[in-house]
Amino acid sequence: MAIDQRVTTVASTDVGWRRKMQARLFAFDFVAVAVALGTAVIIRFGDETDRRVSGLAELSYPQTAVLLGIAWLATIAAFGGYSLRVVAVGSAEYHGLARATWSTFGGIAIFAALFQIQFARGFLLVALPLGLFLLLVGRLAARRMLVRQRERGEWVERALVVGSPVEVRYVVDAMERASIAGYKVVAVATGGTDAEFELADGGMLPEMGLPEDAARSAVISGATAVVVAGQSSSGPTFLRDLGWALEDTDCDLVLASRITDVAGPRIHWQPVDGLPLIAVDMPRYTGVKYLGKRAFDVIVGGLGTLALMPVMLIAALAIKLEDRGPIFYRQERVGVNGDRFRITKFRSMVPDAEAKQAELRARHDGNAILFKLRADPRVTRVGRFIRRYSIDELPQLFDVLRGDMSLVGPRPPLPTEVDLYDQHVHRRLYVKPGITGPWQVGGRSNLTWDESVRKDLYYVENWSITGDLLILVKTVRAVIRGDGAY
Known part of the structure; x- marks a missing residue:
């Protein structure tokens, strides 16, 4: 009887936190959709919110927004958006939100074409991207709350x-x-x-x-x-x-x-006469998918360069004023397929830093391949600040625009590091190195060598544009917090 009572209590507690989490997710989604659709109505029509949708029973746009919001949330639910099996784990949750959003607006487009309904395009062009952005931000906030609960040993x-x-x-x-x-x-x-x-x-x-x-x-x-x-x-x-x-x-x-160590998103079930076979797609490193990644790098990298130019100018001035040395630091790195290129960073160390490296290796407190000191005496005062917030990495945006790097990818290694790679680690070189990547959002310099390799290899074989967007968002959070940067 005691066991039965304890198990009943445990089960009710689990159901309680699950329901609370699902209610929290729905609340975040409801607010995101409501704000996006309300903003779209106001931006497109201003004071003329009583405008009617042509061919849709003369419904006003606020009324249409309500119906669209209900359909949007229902589609999210239909795509498993409130299943706790995908919440806070990997990028499946965000992929589901993106698919539900595109399906909702794609369905609207088909419905409008079939029944000759004319929606104001400005209304839809505001609602779709703003809504998706707010949905993703809301899920990030919900995920952070859940992480805090789980760090306390709750909601597990x-x-x-x-x-x-x-x-x-x-x-x-x-x-x-x-x-x-x-x-x-x-x-x-x-x-x-x-x-x-x-x-x-x-x-x-x-x-x-x-x-x-x-x-x-x-x-x-x-x-x-x-x-x-x-x-x-x-x-x-x-x-x-x-x-x-x-x-x-x-x-x-x-x-x-x-098998999910490096092939999770590429696994497909193939039931054969009751026998569940697992098919694994082989990773491909060329083709249309990679053209899309290059386009993403050029567009987002170009916009990022323009937006961050004031920060780069201030950093360059501070570096020059501190010791009158060079502003930039260029170093040979190994890129995609082993090609060499010179990476561009803001100088964060004294000008003769490389000459002093040999004598400091005895104090190396990191892994056997990467050379990182937590309190490196070669780092300048300005260097410590720009390293903490990854400002020293910003000139790599120019390397992205040149095509040597990608916004997201494995860490760009030194030739001496590549010489020490085990055979399987060379798979990191199958894609362009990135300004940020799984190593940046997963611990930065606090990671061990094996942890860095595992994260990078998983990325190399399973990357996606949605995953890259997620890593970029997480990078902003990691940079603001300054964790693992030295």
């Missing part, structure tokens, strides 16, 4: 991880590194006979016994999700039987596979 799924000891250690370690995903491992089931199971970092978790008893173990441990780590060795019907056993519980069944 309690997970029971089952599988072989090696796979369980791998999955638990990944879940602890990605706490934003919202899983807190409370127990494991590896078939061990000890009361506790030792993790890769030396920590201990309760050992629940055989994976075949996972459903019962989940109830005992208070888990709300059973995570199957890797390829099960418990027989061909293990997953089917586990799924059936969990049907009458509030537990989710989650499968963890190492």
